[in-house]
Amino acid sequence: MTSPTASALLAGHRALVLGGGVAGLAVSCALRRFGMAVDLLEQAPEITEVGAGLQISPNGVRVLRALGVDPHAAGDRAAAVELRDRDGRLVTRLDLPADPGFFLCHRADLVRVLEDATRSAGTHIQLLQKADTISLNADRAEVTTSVGASHQAPLVIGADGLHSVLRTALNGAAPPFFTGQVAWRAVIPGDGGPNVAQIFMGPGRHLVSYPLRGGTLRNIVAVMETRTWHAEGWNHPDDPASVQAAFAGFGGPVPGWLHAVQDLWLWGLFRHPVAQKWHDGHGRAALVGDAAHPTLPFMAQGANMALEDAWTLAQQLARHAQDPTRGLAHYAEARMARTRAIVKAANNNARNYHLRAPFSQVAHGVLRLGGRLSPDAALRRFAWIYDHDVTAA
Incomplete structure (x- = not known):
C-alpha cells in the first residue's frame, strides 16, 4: 500500500x-x-x-x-495451466504458486x-x-x-x-498488419470444473478455456491461422457453426463446449x-x-x-x-x-501452439519429459515476467 x-x-x-x-x-x-x-x-x-x-x-x-x-473481488485464483493436444490428452501441467497467485477474471x-x-x-x-x-x-x-x-x-x-x-x-x-490469424471468443454456462486454464494445441490453431465466476461461466478463445482477412476489433458477431467447423478435429471437452456456444464474436489479429x-x-x-x-x-x-x-x-x-x-x-x-x-x-x-506434424510430436514429447523431470521449468522460463514487481520501489 x-x-x-x-x-x-x-x-x-x-x-x-x-x-x-x-x-x-x-x-x-x-x-x-x-x-x-x-x-x-x-x-x-x-x-x-x-x-x-x-x-x-x-x-x-x-x-x-x-x-x-x-x-x-475481480476473479478466482487459478490452480494450474494444462497444455493438451488436439485429442485432449495431457501434454504437461504447470501448477501455479498460491501467492501472489494467478487470477481468472x-x-x-x-x-x-x-x-x-x-x-x-x-x-x-x-x-x-x-x-x-x-x-x-x-x-x-x-x-x-x-x-x-x-x-x-x-x-x-x-x-x-x-x-x-x-x-x-x-x-x-x-x-497494423494482419497476422494471418483470427480469434473467436465466447462465454458459455460453466460446468463447475476446477480453476484450471487449459490450452488445446493443434495444427494451425489452438483453443484456450478456463472457468469464470466460481465456475458458473466458462471463457473460450479459439485462434486459427487463415489467409482470409478479418476486421480488427472484438465485437464482430459470427455463426457458432464457424468455430465448430474450424475445430471439428479436436477431442476431449472441446466439442461439447463449442456446441454450447450461442453468442460468438470474431476478430482479426493484427500486429501493431x-x-x-x-x-x-x-x-x-x-x-x-x-x-x-x-x-x-x-x-x-x-x-x-x-x-x-x-x-x-x-x-x-x-x-x-x-x-x-x-x-x-x-x-x-x-x-x-x-x-x-x-x-x-x-x-x-x-x-x-500451432505446430504441425512431425514437429508437434517432437515438441509435445519434450514438454512431457520436461514436465516429469522438472515440473516448474516451463513456469520459470517466464519468471522474468511474473516475478517483476513495479511496486517494490
Missing part, C-alpha cells in the same frame, strides 16, 4: 485521462493514491466491458494490491472493481466524452470531444486503446508496433496500456502490462513532482524495453 507521505506527493497537480478501460481506471486510481486530481473521459454512456475473460498474473496482482484492490468484474476504487479515491468521471482532437501547448493539453466539449489540463494521459487519438498525435499513423514516443517531451502527454504497446493475446499480458504502466507512471511523476517532463521520461525508460520483450514473447507463443 502507498504510505501516507507518498499519497500527498502529487497534491496540487492535475491530469486528464482518456479512456475508462483497465488502463484508464488503473492509472486514475494510481495517480489519486499519490494525491493528483484526476478527470477521466470515457466515450461510452457507462463504464462497462463486454463479456470476456482475462488472466491477471502475479506482476499484475501486485499492482492491484498496491491500488487497494482485492484481486479476489471476467473483464467486466475487473473493470467494476477498478471503477469502484478510482471513484472512491475521488476521480471525476465524465461519460459520453470521446476524444476527437488533442492540442499540446507549452503550459497545458487541450482535448476536444466529438460532442464539441473542450477539456484542458496540465497533463493528458492516453489510455484509449488500439486506436488512441493521443498515440496518433505523438507518433503519427502506423497501419510498440509506440516509438510514449510522451511529448514537455511533460504534457503520456501513453499507457494498449495505446502504447498493443499485444497479441498469447501471453495473457495485456491487462497486466496496463496495470504495470499505471503504477510506474504515477510513481515516476511522484518522484519528480516538480519536473513532470523528467518523470515522464523516466516512466518511458522504465517501461519500453520490458513491454517490447513481452510483446515479442506473445508473438513467439502463437507459433509454438
Whole structure:
C-alpha cells in the first residue's frame, strides 16, 4: 500500500485521462493514491466491458494490491495451466504458486472493481466524452470531444486503446498488419470444473478455456491461422457453426463446449508496433496500456502490462513532482524495453501452439519429459515476467 507521505506527493497537480478501460481506471486510481486530481473521459454512456475473460498474473496482482484492490473481488485464483493436444490428452501441467497467485477474471468484474476504487479515491468521471482532437501547448493539453466539449489540463494521459487519438498525435499513423490469424471468443454456462486454464494445441490453431465466476461461466478463445482477412476489433458477431467447423478435429471437452456456444464474436489479429514516443517531451502527454504497446493475446499480458504502466507512471511523476517532463521520461525508460520483450514473447507463443506434424510430436514429447523431470521449468522460463514487481520501489 502507498504510505501516507507518498499519497500527498502529487497534491496540487492535475491530469486528464482518456479512456475508462483497465488502463484508464488503473492509472486514475494510481495517480489519486499519490494525491493528483484526476478527470477521466470515457466515450461510452457507462463504464462497462463486454463479456470476456482475462488472466491477471502475479506482476499484475501486485499492482492491484498496491491500488487497494482485492484481486479476489475481480476473479478466482487459478490452480494450474494444462497444455493438451488436439485429442485432449495431457501434454504437461504447470501448477501455479498460491501467492501472489494467478487470477481468472471476467473483464467486466475487473473493470467494476477498478471503477469502484478510482471513484472512491475521488476521480471525476465524465461519460459520453470521446476524444476527437488533442492540442499540446507549452503550459497545458487541450482535448476536444466529438460532442464539441473542450477539456484542458496540465497533463493528458492516453489510455484509449488500439486506436488512441493521443498515440496518433505523438507518433503519427502506423497501419497494423494482419497476422494471418483470427480469434473467436465466447462465454458459455460453466460446468463447475476446477480453476484450471487449459490450452488445446493443434495444427494451425489452438483453443484456450478456463472457468469464470466460481465456475458458473466458462471463457473460450479459439485462434486459427487463415489467409482470409478479418476486421480488427472484438465485437464482430459470427455463426457458432464457424468455430465448430474450424475445430471439428479436436477431442476431449472441446466439442461439447463449442456446441454450447450461442453468442460468438470474431476478430482479426493484427500486429501493431510498440509506440516509438510514449510522451511529448514537455511533460504534457503520456501513453499507457494498449495505446502504447498493443499485444497479441498469447501471453495473457495485456491487462497486466496496463496495470504495470499505471503504477510506474504515477510513481515516476511522484518522484519528480516538480519536473513532470523528467518523470515522464523516466516512466518511458522504465517501461519500453520490458513491454517490447513481452510483446515479442506473445508473438513467439502463437507459433509454438500451432505446430504441425512431425514437429508437434517432437515438441509435445519434450514438454512431457520436461514436465516429469522438472515440473516448474516451463513456469520459470517466464519468471522474468511474473516475478517483476513495479511496486517494490
